[in-house]
Amino acid sequence: MNIEEKRILVTGVAGFIGSNLTDRLLNLGANVIGVDNLFNGRLENLEEALNYKHFQFHKGDIRDLNFLLDIFKDIDIIFHEAAFTSVPQSIKMPESCNDVNINGTLNLLNAARKRDVKKIIFASSSSIYGDTPTLPKIESMPRIPISPYGVTKLTCESYMQVFHQVYGLNTISLRYFNVFGPRQQDSPYSGVIAIWLGQIIKNKNLIIFGDGNQSRDFTYIKDVVQANILAAENKISGEILNIAAGSPIKLLDLAKLMLKLTNKEDLGINFDLPRPGDIIHSFADISKAKEVLKFQPKYTQELGLRDYFEWYCKKYGINLKIK
Ligand SMILES: NC(=O)c1ccc[n+]([C@@H]2O[C@H](COP(=O)([O-])OP(=O)(O)OC[C@H]3O[C@@H](n4cnc5c(N)ncnc54)[C@H](O)[C@@H]3O)[C@@H](O)[C@H]2O)c1
Structure with missing residues (x-):
C-alpha cells in the first residue's frame, strides 16, 4: 500500500510523535485527518500541517464513539498515537490512564470495524517488558509491565491481535523505545x-x-516515523515489532x-x-523489524x-x- 493519496487518520496528532508523523505523511502526498483532545498536545505542533489543504484537524476525544464515527469517512489507515503517556502520572492516576489508553483504544477499534478501515498501526511501548533482566528485549520474551501505563499498552497490543484474529482487521503494534526529538x-x-x-x-x-x-535505547523521532511508514506499506498483520536504535x-x-x-x-x-x-x-533487539519491515535506523x-x-x-x- 503506497501512502500517497491515501486517507489517513492520526490520533494524538498534536503530540510529539503524532505531529512529526503527520508532517511526513503530508509531505508524501497523503490526506491526513488529525484527532486530538489537546490534553497534552499543542496546536503550535500543527503549524506546518495546517499549511496543507489536504490536512484537517478535529478536536475531540478518542473515548467518544459518536465523534469518531462522524469523522471516519473512507479511512484507509489509522496511526494510533493518542494516549495517556506519562509513566509517573499513570502511577498517580491509574484509572485515568486505563480509561484513555484501554477504553479509548477499544473505542477506536470498534469505530474502525464499523467504518471498514483497512489498517491500524498502534503506538506501543518498551514499558510492556518491565524490568526483567534479559537483554536485549525481544518480542517473544515474557512481558511483565511494572507500571499501570505498561499494563495498558500490553492490553492494547492484545486487543490489536484479537481484532486481527476475530474481525480480520489489519493491525500492527510498534513497540517504541524512548523516542526523542523536535516537539518533545x-x-x-x-x-x-x-x-x-x-x-x-x-x-x-x-x-x-x-x-x-x-x-x-534512545530512538530518534525520524526513525520512528520511518518505521510507521514502512509498517503502513507492508502487508503483515497481527504482528508486534520493536522499534529502536538498537x-x-x-x-x-x-x-x-x-x-x-x-x-x-x-x-x-x-x-x-x-x-x-x-x-x-532497556535495550531492543530490532532484528524482526529489520527483517520484516526492512527497517534500518539512520540516526545514532x-x-x-x-x-x-x-x-x-x-x-x-x-x-x-x-x-
Ligand atoms: N515518546 C516516547 O518515548 C514513547 C515511547 C513509547 C511509546 N510511546 C507512545 O507513542 C504515542 C505518542 O507519544 P508522544 O510521545 O507523542 O506523546 P504526547 O503526549 O506528546 O502525545 C499524545 C497525544 O495524545 C493526545 N491525547 C491524550 N488523550 C487523548 C484522548 N483521550 N483523545 C484524543 N487525544 C488524546 C494528547 O493531547 C497528545 O497530543 C503514545 O501512544 C505513547 O504512549 C511514546
Whole structure:
C-alpha cells in the first residue's frame, strides 16, 4: 500500500510523535485527518500541517464513539498515537490512564470495524517488558509491565491481535523505545532528553533519578516515523515489532554527551532518588523489524541529538554552539 493519496487518520496528532508523523505523511502526498483532545498536545505542533489543504484537524476525544464515527469517512489507515503517556502520572492516576489508553483504544477499534478501515498501526511501548533482566528485549520474551501505563499498552497490543484474529482487521503494534526529538515537551513527565535540554538552556545542572547506570535505547523521532511508514506499506498483520536504535546508552554517559555537544561541560550532574515505575535497563533487539519491515535506523544517538539541538536552536532563536 503506497501512502500517497491515501486517507489517513492520526490520533494524538498534536503530540510529539503524532505531529512529526503527520508532517511526513503530508509531505508524501497523503490526506491526513488529525484527532486530538489537546490534553497534552499543542496546536503550535500543527503549524506546518495546517499549511496543507489536504490536512484537517478535529478536536475531540478518542473515548467518544459518536465523534469518531462522524469523522471516519473512507479511512484507509489509522496511526494510533493518542494516549495517556506519562509513566509517573499513570502511577498517580491509574484509572485515568486505563480509561484513555484501554477504553479509548477499544473505542477506536470498534469505530474502525464499523467504518471498514483497512489498517491500524498502534503506538506501543518498551514499558510492556518491565524490568526483567534479559537483554536485549525481544518480542517473544515474557512481558511483565511494572507500571499501570505498561499494563495498558500490553492490553492494547492484545486487543490489536484479537481484532486481527476475530474481525480480520489489519493491525500492527510498534513497540517504541524512548523516542526523542523536535516537539518533545520539556515537562516533568516527558522524556529525559527534552528535560535535560531545557536545563542546559537555563544553565542548570542536570538531574539524574538513580545512579545514572541505568540504560536506555534512545530512538530518534525520524526513525520512528520511518518505521510507521514502512509498517503502513507492508502487508503483515497481527504482528508486534520493536522499534529502536538498537544501541543502549547509560544515562550518565548521555548526560555527559549532551553537555559536551552543547559546550556546557561546566554544568554539573546531580543525582536524586530513583522514580517508582522506572525500569533499570532497556535495550531492543530490532532484528524482526529489520527483517520484516526492512527497517534500518539512520540516526545514532549522537546524530539524533545534533539534529534535535539544531532544530531547537533555530525554532527558539537560541544561540548554542553545537560541537
Ligand atoms: N515518546 C516516547 O518515548 C514513547 C515511547 C513509547 C511509546 N510511546 C507512545 O507513542 C504515542 C505518542 O507519544 P508522544 O510521545 O507523542 O506523546 P504526547 O503526549 O506528546 O502525545 C499524545 C497525544 O495524545 C493526545 N491525547 C491524550 N488523550 C487523548 C484522548 N483521550 N483523545 C484524543 N487525544 C488524546 C494528547 O493531547 C497528545 O497530543 C503514545 O501512544 C505513547 O504512549 C511514546
